[in-house]
Structures are given as C-alpha cells and as structure tokens.
Amino acid sequence: MLLERITAALLVPGVLLLVRYASSEPVPVRFSEGLVHGFLVLSAADGSHLADGDLEQTVRGDRVTSRLVFRFTDGSLHDDTAVFSERRQFAFVSEHLIQKGPSFPQPIDMAVASDGQTTVKYVDSRGVPKTAAARFDTGDLANGIILTLLKNVRPETAPKELSLIVATPEPRLVKLKISVAGTDSFSTGRRGRKAVHYVLTPDIGGVKGLIAPLVGKQPPDSHVWILEGDAPAFVKSEQPFFNGGALWRIELTSPAWPRTASSR
Secondary structure (H helix, E strand, O other): OHHHHHHHHHOOOOOOOOOOOOOOOOOEOOOOOOOEEEEEEEEOOOOOEEEEEEEEEEEEOOEEEEEEEEEEOOOOEEEEEEEEEEEOEEEEEEEEEEEEOOOOOOOEEEEEOOOOEEEEEEEOOOOOEEEEEEEOOOOOEOOOOHHHHHHOOOHHHOOOEEEEEEEOOOEEEEEEEEEEEEEEEEEEOOEEEEEEEEEEEEEOOHHHHHHHHHHOOOOOOEEEEEEOOOOOEEEEEEEOOOOOOOOEEEEEOOOOOOOOOOOO
16 A cells, blocks of 8 residues: 555654644533434435435433444445443443445444444455454544534534544544534425534544545545534434545435325
8 A cells, every 4th residue: 555655664763753632522411312213315425325224222321322224225234333321421332333245345343342442353355354453542432423422512612523433444543623614504395494514524643644635545524414403403414434435425314105095
C-alpha cells in the first residue's frame, strides 16, 4: 500500500508525529430512549436502492440495546448491535458488528467490549482468515449510538468530537469532528419542516492522518439530519459503511400495503 510505505518512510529514528486528543465531555441524557421498531431504506448516492433495514431497540432499566440490520438486494448483510447505558449521561457498553456479502470488500466480524478490548475477524485479499485485536479508551466512544447522541444535544452545545472504533480491517480509533451546517428543509405530506444538519469529519491523527489527504485516503465526511423539538427524531444520514466506501444514504420508510378489492 502506498500510504503504508510513505508512513513507514517518515517514521525515522527520533521522529514520531502523533496527535494527542483530549477526551470529550459525555453527552447528558435529555430524552430517555424507549421501545422502538423503525423501518429504514438504504440507497446509493444516485438514489438506487441497496437494502431494506430494521432498527430494533429495547430497554431494561437504564440499559439500552439497539440493533440495526440491513439486508441487501444482493444478499449482503450489515448487522450492528450496540448496548449503552443512559444514567444521567450516555455511556458505551458494547458493540458487535457483522458485515458480509458482495456489497462489502471484506467480511468483518468486530466485537468491542466495555473495557475497550476490540477483536476483528476478517478475511484478507488471499482468502485467509485473520484476527486482529487492540484495546482503546471508551470514555467518549460513540460506536452504534451516534444518532442517539445527536438527538440529545443542542446544536449550539454539541460536542466538538466523538471517538469511533473502526475496522480497517485492523481495529483503529478515530475522532469524529462535529460541526453544524445549519438547517435543511424537508416535508412530510404537505407540511414543511426543518432538520439540523450535522457534519461528522473523520480525524485519523498521527502520520497516517497527515499523509492520507495527499494520497486520496482521507475518509469522506458523514452527514446526519435531526428534527428538533420535544421529541427529536432522526430524519436522514449519509455515511460510508466500511473503510474506503462511498456515502450511502439511510432514510425512514413507511409500510406499503398490497391493493385489495376492498381498498380499491
């Protein structure tokens, strides 16, 4: 890989460029999560249909389990289960992510424990099964709960950054710089509404972070739209699903009923 070769060349004896991150403040709970089953659709940037999804969420005490599943038209699967607590402040507990099928360049099975111990099982380009492991700080970890956190912040006081463990395929900790791009208009039926547009910019850090933009490896920004109010709601997001992936769009969808004689 060109990026890895350039990085290795810059790590000369006595010179190590690293970016030290300050831990972000935890996000306080403004709105408690509850029982949810939402229907979602996943599309490419050109609007072509990729997958149908379900968001299922259950609550036991102050612990929330959220499972996001996308079943692709080509048979691929994205299955992400995150557990977090909501006692005054949101706190990451665990995550299990499975990605497999033609839509993903590498099958991934990643598990993140409450102590930050992360294990990634994957298959390399030669078809050989591999396992990589690392441990990270979970103080401001947002794996699987970014949308929940953004529903609970105010645009003017949103955290400046969040941490995210990603599979590259080896586990790696990145920072997501959060900014607000204003509000965008949308409608439900004939009613016009506005959603806050959040931009999440990956900050890789270290030597690789400095070199990535020069060799075309800088990950794209992600975008999330949240409807504010007494009951904030997720509206839409655009984000890559894997390392080097294009932006895919997640939107809400409604059930469609078959037309029967009585309905006609």
